[in-house]
Amino acid sequence: MTLDDALQRLRHASAAAREIGLEDESNRADAVLARARERSGFSGAAYVLALAGGTGVGKSSLLNALARRTVSAVRAVRPTTDQPIAWVAEARRDEMEPLLAWLDIRHVATHADDDLAGVAILDLPDVDSVRAEHRATVDALLPRIDAVAWVLDPEKYDDARLHAYLREMSPHAARLRFVLNKADRLTEVQGAELAEDLRRRLSESGIGDARIDVVSAATGHGIDALRAGLAREADAKALVAGKLTTDAVEARDRLAGAVGLAPDAAYRPLIEESRRADALRSSVDGALALIDPPGVARQVRLAVLGRARRSGGSLLGRAVVLLGWLTGQSRRSADPAAYLRDWRRRGSLGRALNPVHAVLVEAAAGVPPGSRPLFAAALRADELEADLARAIDDAARNAVADLHIPGSILWPVVGAVQLVIGAIFAFAAAWYVTLFVSQGQVPVATIDAPLLGPLPLPLVLLVGSIAASAALGLLLSLHAAWIGRRVAGRVTQRVRSEVGSSVAEAGFGRLDSLEQARRTIGEMT
Ligand SMILES: Nc1nc2c(ncn2[C@@H]2O[C@H](COP(=O)(O)OP(=O)(O)OP(=O)(O)O)[C@@H](O)[C@H]2O)c(=O)[nH]1
Ligand SMILES: [Mg+2]
Structure with missing residues (x-):
């Protein structure tokens, strides 16, 4: 040289x-x-x-x-x-x-x-x-x-x-x-x-x-x-x-x-790559168990459904949505951001914490006694719990930072048709009230139905409007569920990647920068 x-x-x-x-x-x-x-x-x-x-x-x-x-x-x-x-x-x-x-x-x-x-x-x-x-x-x-x-x-x-x-x-x-x-x-x-x-x-x-x-x-x-x-x-x-x-x-x-490298030997990480990967995977799994992506997906689907019902529901459907909102039920079951924020209620951090903690302690033990306190301080294993909690908070926030529950132009159209159907239902109901009040003195038109014969028009209107409203409601729900599934899929994917990167950074960021320095020190030119 x-x-x-x-x-x-x-x-x-x-x-x-x-x-x-x-x-x-x-x-x-x-x-x-x-x-x-x-x-x-x-x-x-x-x-x-x-x-x-x-x-x-x-x-x-x-x-x-x-x-x-x-x-x-x-x-x-x-x-x-x-x-x-x-x-x-x-x-x-x-x-x-x-x-x-x-x-x-x-x-x-x-x-x-x-x-x-x-x-x-x-x-x-x-x-x-x-x-x-x-x-x-x-x-x-x-x-x-x-x-x-x-x-x-x-x-x-x-x-x-x-x-x-x-x-x-x-x-x-x-x-x-x-x-x-x-x-x-x-x-x-x-x-x-x-x-x-x-x-x-x-x-x-x-x-x-x-x-x-x-x-x-x-x-x-x-x-x-x-x-x-x-x-x-x-x-x-x-x-x-x-x-x-x-x-x-x-x-x-x-x-x-x-820094625990033998002179004239190639660089070796303090923690083998596969061991680090295993620990990270366990830790991310532990964090995801608290974050609960399937739960988040359910919340997203319900939020989409709620929005569909608000803009395209029948009168009855809208009343149910309003009631859900007034009682706070929809905020509990259809608010993905709040559900994510509440991850702490779903268990302790131990499963996310322990695998990383063990690796950091092991890493500090891999350098000579003289540098061990410094490595231990730099790795900050004792602050890991707080760091991980912060990381999961960040991930929870970032995952839904730009989430908006989508609508569809079809839904207001369905909503308008539901209003018309509601009006027909009200008209038929009023007709029955009139019949009841007049004690059958009002003549009633009939419609000839195949097989059934003549059917009174108010009955046709009443049953027809209920059936049409129910059918539209079903279509609306199916459409909303389809959209909800797509959005929920995107959100859970985002949740997983945010948790993955946040936990990796909080758990191994400091070890990685120490390794970067060790690699530079160990570099052979
Ligand atoms: N017999 C013999 N005596 C020697 C020889 N070289 C030096 N001496 C003697 O060893 C003694 C020390 O010699 P120095 O040259 O002063 O030794 P030094 O290593 O410079 O000693 P310090 O300055 O005290 O570190 C003197 O009395 C020298 O005469 C040698 O080759 N043979
Ligand atoms: Mg001398």
Whole structure:
């Protein structure tokens, strides 16, 4: 991976981490980005190699041996070196100045050795003495250093603290080398054995095939070979880019780890897709059981029928509608919006709540303990009940937001015919009243019906109007039922989709945005 790619990937990952509230992790990643930007802005003509190690191993002596003169003080009192000292090529000094200032190096010695012009060597304070500030100085400096030569001696080559340090630095193994100093105290065989043992220990700490020089700063043994090795590391630019790329990859891996993703493994959701789908389906089913789409459909059908009866009903039918309205019956049985609004009366939210709740708790448990509280807070599982209730309210409102109970131009026509029939019925009834009052003195016309013979006209009118009104009423009901079914079908479909999307958003919206961030952090470029 190129440095630009690694930085780009880290930038995206850091922004995604910040979006989901991983502030500290994101700040750390941004510090790596800033460091990379700063280091890239300085001279790439030479890389910076630090001599690091415990007190008294001979770091300063080694630098003096490389320089063939005293650059850094060596004394019997431990620890000796308090401040880092840089040893750079005279010709590069000015060019290196801003980089050394960035590293806060105040002591600079120069040399005229062209072979080592590509490397600035730092003698550092120790990492293990009683002076805690030495360790602090080194810890602050090391992340900015391009390469490190760990200096060890026969006593300190197997220190547990050293290996803990090295394990942390193992991703930078390509830019680490090891100098086993004070070889004059060992026979050649002992020196070789120690180097072999060190190689084995390093490999256990994640640094395979380590470069080890066995030297004596006191006698100069191995110093030329070490100098040649350092001179061979000619491509300072590539080395610096390699260091910064490794930093960026490591920082990205840390972010991935914080959201429960294994470094260099493909993205995996906290909750498997099928498990999430099952939970959503159960939750939507639970919500629909409360919303009751068949009940809503019934209300719609009755509302359509009511409207048909109001505009096309017989006189009797209209009276029934009016009565229903006056008693509030129609508002209870033919008001889909009110029926939807009342979903809470039809049971508890448990069936909708529990499947999602279980999944959210499981999701929060899927990230490392450090980020768990943050994920749990972001998922807001404890507010899920209120959120779901709100979501169902919204769905209930939206599903009928633009619902209007349709009419038909046929119905007023039927209504007018019903009025005429009503008038004929009233006329026939009045006729009978007249007959009754006149005690049969009024002559009555008859109509000859086949089979039945002559039938009195008022009777024909009376029975005929009742039959016609009933037949029209039946037709009206059938027509209204047909329209009602179509509207109810549309409404229930809408109810289902509104509930589906509202519950999905309320239940999984936050998990989905966390997953979106995890996906960005885990993205491989
Ligand atoms: N026998 C032997 N002694 C050495 C060698 N290199 C250094 N010494 C001695 O080891 C002691 C420590 O050397 P320094 O160079 O000051 O060690 P340092 O690692 O810089 O120590 P601090 O500055 O305290 O971290 C001195 O007494 C040196 O003379 C070596 O190759 N052989
Ligand atoms: Mg020293």
